[in-house]
Amino acid sequence: MSVTSLGMPAVRPVHGQGNLHAQVAFPKAAKKELQNEQMRANIRHATHTIRHKRAGVVGEVPDWSELRDAGSAIKETVMAHLPELLEQFEQNVVAQGGVVHWARDADEANAIVTRLVQEQDTTDVIKVKSMATQEIGLDEHLAEHGITATETDLAELIVQLGRDKPSHILVPAIHKNREEIREIFSREMPGVTDELTSEPRVLAEAARQHLREKFLTSKVAISGANFGIADTGTLSVVESEGNGRMCLTLPETLITVMGIEKLLPTYQDLEVFFQLLPRSSTGERMNPYTSLWTGVTPGDGPKNFHVVLLDNGRSAVLSDPKGRSALHCIRCSACLNVCPVYEHAGGHSYGSTYPGPIGAILSPQLTGITSEKNASLPYASSLCGACYQVCPVKINIPDILVHLRDEDIRTQHGQRVDQSAPAPASQDPAVGGQDDWREEKSLTQDEGRGGQDTSPREGSLQQLGSRARRAGRRVREAVPSRGLPTQMDAMMKGASFVMSSGQRMAMAERGLPLGRVVAGRDHAIGWLPGVVGGWTDERNVPEPPRESFRNWWKKHEGETAERLERDGVSGAEDPVSADDAAARHSAATGGSPADGPGDDEPGAGPDAVAGAASESTGDPERDNIERGEGRQQNGGRA
Amino acid sequence: MSADAKTQILERLHGALADHPQAPEVPRGYRHTSELSREEIVDMLEDRLVDYKANVFRETTQTVADRIATQLGASARYVIPEGLDTALLPEETAARRAIVDPNDGRKASALTVRDLNRVDAVVTSSTVSCAQTGTIFLSGRPDEGRRAITLVPDHHICIVPLDTVVELIPEAMSRVEPTAPTTMISGPSATSDIELERVEGVHGPRTLDVILLG
Incomplete structure (x- = not known):
């Protein structure tokens, strides 16, 4: 952990672990997960249910878009002033009797918490569901030091007892149904009888009884x-079951682990986030319980309060102006519930503590895009928005996502010298990646052309799962080693050469009939060679048209004018004249509106890919969606 | 070690912000003041609380004691915070009596968590309530008590004076002392962790009775 201080502001970003x-x-x-x-x-079931609940309660808030604007601006302010706000937060916590610790990474945070628990002379702690402690692997670390951490959130308890991993930010046991949960409880909970049914009410009661004694006797909670409030030193936990209140109120010692990005500048800012979070998260107007505390209140609650401020890669995320807004996340999980890729692939596929769309941008930034396994995450999206x-x-x-794909390609090409400390096991991403992806290819080849042979639902599913896979794979196949031109590079360069000239494009179009011969009687091309073969792995290419649009247009361009003339429409200002002018212009310059992209930037291969993807999520389209949502809200208000 | 970590994290953050991003002006165009009438606001609160499976009663200073008696049942040992107006409470009987908590866990007369786990109910007042979200705020004032007394007992009877009901979250938050230990309650404890089926009553009080007083 060394920092070279040259009197310059540039400190190398250090990634998380x-x-x-x-x-x-x-x-x-x-x-693998798709087969489950x-x-x-x-x-x-879960994502669709929450999605609809969310839409309902968001629809009844007439000022939802104003709240979002405020929330976004507040978080942007936090990032711009993070160092100052952290120091202000620390001062206020200390002034109210709390102790503040700073942890550069997971190891340091784990060591601090372990020491604090040991100082209380106990080997049992109770825990409130927390993403940060899961990120740093605190439970496992405590176990290595002989400390048992009991998760008290029902879903986390199910996951813990089942020796499983959470699969959703909000409902970590979303992948288990009631029967599976009953089975885990009867196997792992002491004192549970055969009478335990799979009724959620009965299972919740079993959890209540199982944890009650722990709440009443535990000396330390984590x-x-x-939210952490800079101008007051206040902290907040939002929950439903009351296990949070138990942990925050009854033990003598409370240890809170908070990512440094969770700050808000002022107490007033909570009025925005207490409206945004519950509706986005559980689809409730408000969650049953929210606790707020500031340091220590004599005679009410814990006597000792510690807060551990965790970096673990967050400063590295902050260092990228295009990616830093990933730190604005308040962990509501709304993006998981609407994501078609998450819905099919499930939370476990993302590997990291942070699944879904937010995980796909947060995890690779926290670890660095050079982390080979995480470098595929930005491709785990259809960019539907x-x-x-x-x-x-x-x-x-x-x-x-598009920005990170670009970063990934640049890293792979060695165009971008990674400024950051190398993440573990990723010294040579290009080499490491190859093996991995080759293995992947053999898997996909087994699959054959399953995408077409299965039912429509399965088909779309296969496509979803494989689209990200193929996109990533193809890109990777195209970049076998740093700096050398590849199949993909050569193809992109070639395309650029042809498409940037009308004459060259016209020459190329003469090859169209050849494609028709290849397509044969079924009018489809089922196999293409090399890197473009990824396309035909899962779908056919339709046979090319008999002639190009440009050729067709040349023959027919006069017809529109003739028809309009017949209909008695004429005049210099009418659209036909404008079209004619455009056509004449194209003919003169050797290009035409139908020629496709006239990308004249040489060697823009990966950029062009990213650029095209970027267009597909262009702002106008999203604005439309947003306006649509706005209308829905107004309708819902009545 | 800790000071080192702090220095280094701050150094990293300053480095990360080398592009000096400008903080935007925060647009606060969301609603800050209700446009509804008092009756509409109280109706909204009742509607939202009932939606959360809380029991809601409208009482006056004349009827509140009887209501509390009914909700407690004939036989009950219940906790009250030291500052609660005892004029609101039913008469003591041999089977139904109030235990006063001194609002300070350090005092000898304070109820332990074991004591609290054995009582039948708790009766408190509240700071402010937000109708839009059906949320009652407790902030540790003398008639609300320390946090443990409204948490461990299984039945919470909470008095909401009508003049403390507001419509919006910003209106409610502005009435709470920021550094007070605060609990925001929106219905009884609940979980949806099993197949998203809502179950009321997990670790917090499983019964929440709200008395709208005024």
């Missing part, structure tokens, strides 16, 4: 925080 690295890259993990029918059914539409703080997830 812990449960942020996927063990298996997304494409491969998703392939039960999990998919559970996730489909929590995360939803639904995540951006529902985000309560307006994080432009599609834009950041």
Whole structure:
């Protein structure tokens, strides 16, 4: 952990560690998860239910877009002033009797918490559901030091007892149904009898009884925080079951681990986030319980309060102006519930603590895009933009995904010298990546052309799972080693050469009939060679037309004018004349509106790919969506 | 070590912000003041609380004691914070009596968590209530008590004076002392962790009775 101080502001960003690295890259993990029918059914049910509840309660808030604007601006302010706000927060916590610790990474945070627990002379702690402690692997670290951490949130308890991993930010056991939960409880909970049924009410009661004694006797509790308030030193936890209140109120010692990005500048800002978070998250007007506390209140609640401020890669995210808004996330999980890729692939496919669209931009930034396994995450999206539409703080997830894809390609090409400290096991991403993706390819080849042979639902599913996989794979195949031109590069260069000249394009178009011969009687091309073969792995290419549009237009361009003349329409100002002018202009310059992209930037291969993707999520389209939502809200108000 | 970590994190953050991003002006065009009548606001609060499966009663200073008696039942040991107006409470009987908590866990007369786990109910007042979200704010004032007394007992009877009801979250938040230990309550504890089926009553009080007083 060395920092070179040259009197310059540029400190090398240091990436995070812990449960942020996927063990298996997304494409491969998703392939496995897609085969889990039960999990998919559970996730489909859950995400659709929450999605509709959210839409209902958001629709009844007439000033939702104003709240989002405020939330977004507040978070932007936090990022711009993060160092000052953290110091202000620390001062206020200390003034109210709390102790503030700073942790550069997961190891340091774990060591601090372990020491604080040991100082209280106990080997048992209770925990409130917390993403930050899961990110740093705190429970496992405590276990290594002989400390048992009991998760008290029902879903986290189910996951813990089942020795499982959470799959959703808000409902971590979303992948388990009631029967599976009953089975886990009867196996792992002491004192549970055969009478335990799979009724949610009965299962919740079993959890209440199981945890009651722990709440009443535990000396130390560990929590995360939803918000930390700089101008008062106040912390807040938002929850439903009362396990949070128990942990925050009854033990003598409370230790809170908070990511440094969770700050808000003022107490007043809570009035925005207490409206945005519950409606976006659980689809409720308000969650049952929200706790706010500031340091220590003598005679009420814990006697000792510690807060651990966690960096673990957040400063690295902050260092990228185009990607830093990923830190605005308030962990509502609305983006998971609307994401078609998440719905099918499930939370486990993302590997990291942070799944779904937000995970796809947050995890690779926290670990660095050079982390090979996480480098595939930005491709785990169809860029449909639904995540951006529902985000309560307006994080432009599609834009950041495209930006990260670009970063990935640049890293792979060695064009971008990575300024950051290398993440573990990613010294040579290009080499490491190759093996991985080659393995992946053999898997996809087994699949054959399943995308076409299966039912429509399965077909769309296969496509979803494989689209991200193929996009990533193709890109990777195209970049086998740093700096050398590749198949993809050569193709892009070639396309650029042809498409930037009308004459060259016309020459190329003469080859169209050849494609028709290849297509044969079924009028489809089922196999293409090399890197473009990824396309025909899952679908056919329709046979090319008999002639190009340009040729067709040359023959027919006069007809429109003739027809209009017949109809008695004429005059210099009419649209026909404008069209004619355009056509004449094209003919003169050797190009035509139908010629496709006239990309004249040489060697713009990956950029062009990213650029095209970027256009597909262009602002006008999203604005339309947003306006649509606005109308829905107004309608819902009545 | 800790000071080092702090220095280094701040150094990293300053480095990360080398492009000096400008903080935008925060647009606060969202609603700050209700345009509804008092009756509409109180109706809205009742509607939202009932939606959360809380029991809601409208009482006056004359009827509140009877209501509390009914909700407690004939036999009940219940906790009240030291500052609660006892004129609101039913008469003590042999089977129904109030236990006063001194609002300070350090005092000898304070109820322990074991004591609190054995009582039948708790009766408190509240700071402010937000109709839009059906949320009652407790902020540790003398008639609300410390946090543990409204948490451990299984039945919470909460008095909401009508003049403390507002429509919007910003209106409610402005009435709370920021550094007070605050609990925002929107219905009884609940979980939707099993197949998203809502179950009321997990670790917090499983019964929430709200008395709208005025």
